[in-house]
Amino acid sequence: MQRTIMVAALLLGSSAMLASCDGPKPTAKSAAAVKESEFPDRPLWGDTHLHTANSVDAFGFGVRLGPEEALRFARGEEVTATTGMKAKLSRPLDFLVVTDHAEALGGTKAIADAPRLLIRDATMRRWHDMMNEGPAGSQRAMAEILDARGRNAIPEAMLNADGAAKRTKEVWNGNVDAVERYNEPGKFTAFHGFEYTLMQGGNNLHRNIIFRDGEDKVRTVVPIDPTYKATPDEIWNYMDAYEKSTGGRVLAIPHNSNLSNGLMFELTQPGGGPMTAAYAKRRARLEPVVEITQIKGDSEAHPFLSPNDEFSGYGVAGWEMNNLLSNQPKVPSMYAGEYVREALKRGLALEAQTGVNPYKFGLIGSTDSHTALATADEDQFFGKHSGTEPSAARTMAPQNLGTRKGRFGWHYLASGYAAVWAKANTRAAIFDAMTRREVYASTGPRMTVRVFGGWDFTADDLKGDWVRAGYARGVPMGGELKPSKGGAPRLLISALKDPEGANLDRVQVVKGWIDKAGKTHEQVFDVAWSGDRKPVAGKLPSVGDTVDVATATYKNNIGAAALTTVWTDPDFDPAISSFYYLRVLEIPTPSWPAFDAVRYKLKLPPEVRMKSQERAYTSPIWYTPNQNLGKN
8 A cells, every 4th residue: 555654643733824815815816807808919828836844844844935925926926935035026027836745744844743652653853953954864764654655664653644634734734825815806815725746656547637616615625635545436436526516617737747667658447457438538637738858857758769859858857767756767668658749649549449538738837846846947947846846956966856866956957837828817717728728838938939720720829819720710728620621621720938047949849650551640730930041951040059058158140039920741641550750849948957057167077968958749639520529
């Protein structure tokens, strides 16, 4: 049975709770007065995956900021980071979901704050002492706790379900208070949520749970701990029960599929056996969105799976060796169950077998920061946890989420954000956009990307009210393109650079399809690019590179501020299922280790990634022939 971090009942008094909302009681705010636009008129930027000191590992690794500070920071206020530095976003976010781990919610703080004389277990007493030594001792203790978890070696004294339930309810209610206080419809949306940290033997099967509703419904439940309910079905049962009992809405977002050792996107049901249509339909309904990029690596594509894609493998260094806790090695045969592009292809194959596509999901990014600071900016990267906040040592410091070796600080990415095409900045509008998959992911830059799929778009559409034309005669990202009597799909595409960021290199269409023999395929098309480059032997020449690593700067004298086009699939077969999504690439820019090298006058080893081409991924548009229509 999966075991996890719990504290004995003697440690669970209210004095052990993290005070996350010392301000006035929440005041009721209504979204009713916020008028929705006819069409979404701009992307809303947010983070659906952020941890505070209420998360067992975040506190253990040193963070001392709670939901209050997290929400203030996301709204654009200046806060003081755990290590004492001032932190402020250059631009506020539009929405935030605080997703503290349901597992042992507030647990490590309870251990650290407990009277030492009352801790009878020797291992727990040693962890208590280490946590109170300071940041370095706390990080060592947390590494040991995570390692023990992966080995099913957590002390019995920490496995007390009744005590944990009491603490969970108190901390959850404190989180709800803070979220309600900072939710301001029309200006900033704060969602209720938590992380269901399902992890089988160190293999990452985590989901973030996000509620559409306010405190009246959300207070009727508490987060479910995967210690006692250790399969994806259990979180889906929880979600179904919540919706049935409250009339509310909730969704789940899988993340870090790249660390699941092939288990996140299986061709079978969990534990083996053929995937059923009922299972596939349930998963697709409850998990409409997947987190494709974040601090712990990027999960779009791997060179082993996509050898002809020169831009695959972004952010895989350090994460392709083993699972989340580094206690099980990874082999290439596992990659197909871990990377999102392959999952989209597997979805077509499973649909051909069962009539339902379980992996028909939209794509977003988020940070998974454990500092309570939601930032994916390279020049303002505060690290995975407080032990990796800016310092001269963090780039090369071991960062293993356990006691085993292999990963280092520079393997972490300053990534990513969720972009949502919503009709208003409210819980309902943003949630509904997620369920219809009208969302996209960014590794950090706030570029504006839009795509519509249709049958009769022309270049002239881009000269007029092309957004209206896109909705009237096609479907947006995340949509399903119905068969037509003739012709091939045409994508109406627009990409604008981040106003404060780098120019764009190119826009690519990634197509996946299944042939009549049941084999899946993929192809990447360059469809719009900057300058007067011309493909040579089917390959577009490089945009160039203006990065000066010595100063961590670049020039915007290459690339383009905007790229638009209407692209037609040149190899379309109306008898086979396919999907299309955009990948938009910036020109090369400095990565966070380059900024650290300048800031701290460092000479870093050649393997450290000092620059990259940041990117955005849109949700796909699917095409399904007539014989399969209506089965999803």
